[in-house]
Amino acid sequence: MDKFHKAKSLTEDNKVKYKGLIGSSLYFSVLSNSEHQVLFRIANHRWMCDCEWAALHKKDCSHILAAKQWLKMNESESIKTNEVQ
Ligand SMILES: [Zn+2]
Numbered sequence: 001m002d003k004f005h006k007a008k009s010l011t012e013d014n015k016v017k018y019k020g021l022i023g024s025s026l027y028f029s030v031l032s033n034s035e036h037q038v039l040f041r042i043a044n045h046r047w048m049c050d051c052e053w054a055a056l057h058k059k060d061c062s063h064i065l066a067a068k069q070w071l072k073m074n075e076s077e078s079i080k081t082n083e084v085q
Helices: 003-012 052-057 062-084
Strands: 016-022 025-031 035-041 046-049
Touching (some): 003 062, 046 052, 052 062
Antiparallel strands (some): 016 025, 025 035, 035 046
């Protein structure tokens, strides 16, 4: 399975949890084989993940892709609501 399909199944299986807006970053927890912390820095539009693959390749891993998909699907509801609170 390539990372795009993996990301899609992570999103569809509801493995992406949005933890909230902390400072100027969106925090996610993605449950793959183990749990990974993904964050999106709004200021420079940078995605980061704590997994080895991301550190090694300096590219979007499946966890980041999954969080991106999640964001695309939930942007209007969750994010804006959280910002107001
Ligand atoms: Zn990752």
